[in-house]
Amino acid sequence: MSRRAVGSTRRNGSFPFSGAFNSKSKSSPLLPIGLVVVGAILLIGYVYKGSGVLGGAKVVSRVDGDFSCTLEVQRAIPFLKKAYSGSMHRVLHIGPDTCSVVSALLKDEEIEAWGVEPYEIEDADRTCRSLVRKGIVRVADIKFHLPYKAKSFSLVIVSDALDYLSPKYLNRTLPELARVSSDGLVIFSGFPGQQKAKVSELSKFGRPAKMRSSSWWIRYFVQTSLEENEAANKKFEQATSKESYQPSCQVFHLNSYH
Missing domain, CATH: 3.40.50.150 (Vaccinia Virus protein VP39)
Structure with a gap:
């Protein structure tokens, strides 16, 4: 089954409100880490679903x-x-x-x-x-x-x-x-x-x-x-x-x- 490539659409400096986040990065160091963890969980879930482990996809023997x-x-x-x-x-x-x-x-x-x-x-x-x-x-x-x-x-x-x-x-x-x-x-x-x-x-x-x-x-x-x-x-x-x-x-x- 073809899987969509999951990639980031936000590069450094390209996000319109990057300055606001950068100004608070020192006071909120856990925010970027949290976003990475959430993204990793979503990616793993999508891959498992596409392989049929979570159901919804045809499993080929x-x-x-x-x-x-x-x-x-x-x-x-x-x-x-x-x-x-x-x-x-x-x-x-x-x-x-x-x-x-x-x-x-x-x-x-x-x-x-x-x-x-x-x-x-x-x-x-x-x-x-x-x-x-x-x-x-x-x-x-x-x-x-x-x-x-x-x-x-x-x-x-x-x-x-x-x-x-x-x-x-x-x-x-x-x-x-x-x-x-x-x-x-x-x-x-x-x-x-x-x-x-x-x-x-x-x-x-x-x-x-x-x-x-x-x-x-x-x-x-x-x-x-x-x-x-x-x-x-x-x-x-x-x-x-x-x-x-x-x-x-x-x-x-x-x-x-x-």
Whole structure:
């Protein structure tokens, strides 16, 4: 977030009543010190507010320079529940660190959740290992056929996965996501300019993330015969506006194939 430069607009001799203050400086030595202290307090308060510590500013989750839309999915769950209401009973999440999203969804007793991790899980915690052992989370290459029957899930949510696919593989993956969903598909994608993976992690993802604009995605959806879910999009926007929540990722609501 851009911050206004806080600087002094009063220089020595430029203030019209500087002479009056100078004449009393010996009798009131604490006045300049007090002004400096007050100014410092105001400056610190402004900086903290701009960074989101005091609220009112959007806090962007970053780890070592990486940007995560998977964290954004967890923040958006309450708004997705309002947008999809009855369609949140069987949910599939696809993306790196899907265990965290599935765990968050399963806290709601009315939601059944599953996950697909597109890459090998390294250093998985006990909870994630348990989800994999139970078959709730699978490790699968999403560039190919997904191991689910058509319309197995009411809602499919994907994050931090499509940004790493070339159009060649998107042509396979997007129709598959729509195939296994019955009521809708939600895509969380990074904005152009956001960083997703460091060079050291390219061996895992295969290629650097490609941050595409919303206009690119919209054209691509049209080409693949995927239509916007206008009703869900409207409800989602209404729910987020009431809470002054601004997603840090692009969020696309699409209809499933009929």
